[in-house]
Amino acid sequence: MTDPQMMMFALAIVIPLSMLIYSNSRITEAKETLRAEIAVLKSDLTLTMETRFNSIDRKLDEILRIVGYHETRITNLERDRH
Numbered sequence: 001m002t003d004p005q006m007m008m009f010a011l012a013i014v015i016p017l018s019m020l021i022y023s024n025s026r027i028t029e030a031k032e033t034l035r036a037e038i039a040v041l042k043s044d045l046t047l048t049m050e051t052r053f054n055s056i057d058r059k060l061d062e063i064l065r066i067v068g069y070h071e072t073r074i075t076n077l078e079r080d081r082h
Contacts, residue, residue: 001009
């Protein structure tokens, strides 16, 4: 095998290998970026859900207060009627 053939053979191996390594590093970078974005979205979603659940809890408390008030009024009206 001559020197130019050896050089071509080496380049035929080195160039695809280096491209593969570069591609893998880019894929790893993309995965890390995607994981970070997912973490941010998960955090935002969790916060939004907590806010919504707290709002529902407050509304349910208000409904229970109103129902209790009406129950007391109805009980008093029934008692006064008899």
